[in-house]
Amino acid sequence: MLDRRSFVVAAVAAATLAGTASAAFAEGWKDQYPELSLAVIPAENASTTTDRYGPLADYLSKELGVKVTLRVANDYAAVIEAQRAGNAQIAMYGPASYARAVMTGVELDPLVVPRHSNGMTGYFSVVYVRADSAYKTIEDLRGKTLALVDPNSTSGNNAPRFFLDRAGYSVDTFFGKSFFAGSHDNAVLALAQGTADAAANSWNSEDDSNLTRMITKGVLKDAAGNPMKKEDFRIVFKSDFLPEGPFSVLSALPEDLKAQIKQAFLDMPSKDPKGYAALSDGKDKEFVGIDRAAFDPIIEMVKFNDAARKS
The missing domain is CATH 3.40.190.10 (Periplasmic binding protein-like II)
Structure with a gap:
C-alpha cells in the first residue's frame, strides 16, 4: 500500500506522463502535415494580393509551428480545384465560390469571417x-x-x-x-x-x-x-x-489541427494587429466563427443562376 509521500510522487508522475501524451497527440498532425498551403482568390492583382495575404501566411506559420505557403490562384476555380485535390488545406473564398465548392463535392469546414468596423459580417x-x-x-x-x-x-x-x-x-x-x-x-x-x-x-x-x-x-x-x-x-x-466569404479548411484535416487554425484566426487581431490590418487596410475589427448553414441562401442563389443559364 502506498504511503502519502509515495502516492503524491506517483500522482505527479502520472500527471506528467498524461501531459506529455496529450502534447504529443496535439502535435501529432505535424507528421502528416509538415507544411500547409493557404490558397486565396484573386480579388486584386497578384502582387497586391500577396501584399495583403502574405502577412497572414507568416502569422499562421508562427502560430501553427509549420510553414504555411501562400498560393495566389489565377482564378476562383483554381482555389476550388486546389482544395478538391488536397493541395490547399486552408483557403479564402467568396460566398459564391465557397457555395460552388460545396455544390461540386469539396468537403469543407468554414471557420471564420471578418467583422467590419461598422459591425457587419x-x-x-x-x-x-x-x-x-x-x-x-x-x-x-x-x-x-x-x-x-x-x-x-x-x-x-x-x-x-x-x-x-x-x-x-x-x-x-x-x-x-x-x-x-x-x-x-x-x-x-x-x-x-x-x-x-x-x-x-x-x-x-x-x-x-x-x-x-x-x-x-x-x-x-x-x-x-x-x-x-x-x-x-x-x-x-x-x-x-x-455574408462575407469564409476562410475554410478541408473537412478531412485532423480535428486538433482545424481547432488550432481557427483559434489562430480568432487571435490574429490581438497577436498580429499589423498583419490583420493588412487584410482590409485596417477596416476590419475581428474574426468571428461561422458555420455551413450561413451559406445556404448563397447556395440557393448559385443554383438559381445555374438554372437560369440553362433555360
Missing part, C-alpha cells in the same frame, strides 16, 4: 458607373457593356445576376455585352478606362470597398493615367446583404 454587390457619364439608373444601361469579375465571384457575378433578374433585368439580355474581367480590380479598371460602361463589384460602406482600397493604393487610374477618386464613380444598383 457581410457586404453588398453594387453596379458602378462613372460619375461623369449620363447613366443615372440601371435602366439607362440598357444595351450597354457591363464588366463582371469571375464566374464564381459573388459580388462580381452571382449576386448581380440574381438580384438584377429579381428586379426585372437579365444580365444576358438587358446589357448589350457583358464580360469577365478576371478580378475586382480589373472590373473597376475596365470602367475607369472606358472599356465598360458599368462594373459589378463589392461594397461594404462609403469608406470601405474594393474601389476605395484601389484608391488608397494609388492603382485606380483612367485611360490617360490620371489618378481617380471615389467621387468619380456612382452606384446605380445595390444588392441585398451578403
Whole structure:
C-alpha cells in the first residue's frame, strides 16, 4: 500500500506522463502535415494580393509551428480545384465560390469571417458607373457593356445576376455585352478606362470597398493615367446583404489541427494587429466563427443562376 509521500510522487508522475501524451497527440498532425498551403482568390492583382495575404501566411506559420505557403490562384476555380485535390488545406473564398465548392463535392469546414468596423459580417454587390457619364439608373444601361469579375465571384457575378433578374433585368439580355474581367480590380479598371460602361463589384460602406482600397493604393487610374477618386464613380444598383466569404479548411484535416487554425484566426487581431490590418487596410475589427448553414441562401442563389443559364 502506498504511503502519502509515495502516492503524491506517483500522482505527479502520472500527471506528467498524461501531459506529455496529450502534447504529443496535439502535435501529432505535424507528421502528416509538415507544411500547409493557404490558397486565396484573386480579388486584386497578384502582387497586391500577396501584399495583403502574405502577412497572414507568416502569422499562421508562427502560430501553427509549420510553414504555411501562400498560393495566389489565377482564378476562383483554381482555389476550388486546389482544395478538391488536397493541395490547399486552408483557403479564402467568396460566398459564391465557397457555395460552388460545396455544390461540386469539396468537403469543407468554414471557420471564420471578418467583422467590419461598422459591425457587419457581410457586404453588398453594387453596379458602378462613372460619375461623369449620363447613366443615372440601371435602366439607362440598357444595351450597354457591363464588366463582371469571375464566374464564381459573388459580388462580381452571382449576386448581380440574381438580384438584377429579381428586379426585372437579365444580365444576358438587358446589357448589350457583358464580360469577365478576371478580378475586382480589373472590373473597376475596365470602367475607369472606358472599356465598360458599368462594373459589378463589392461594397461594404462609403469608406470601405474594393474601389476605395484601389484608391488608397494609388492603382485606380483612367485611360490617360490620371489618378481617380471615389467621387468619380456612382452606384446605380445595390444588392441585398451578403455574408462575407469564409476562410475554410478541408473537412478531412485532423480535428486538433482545424481547432488550432481557427483559434489562430480568432487571435490574429490581438497577436498580429499589423498583419490583420493588412487584410482590409485596417477596416476590419475581428474574426468571428461561422458555420455551413450561413451559406445556404448563397447556395440557393448559385443554383438559381445555374438554372437560369440553362433555360
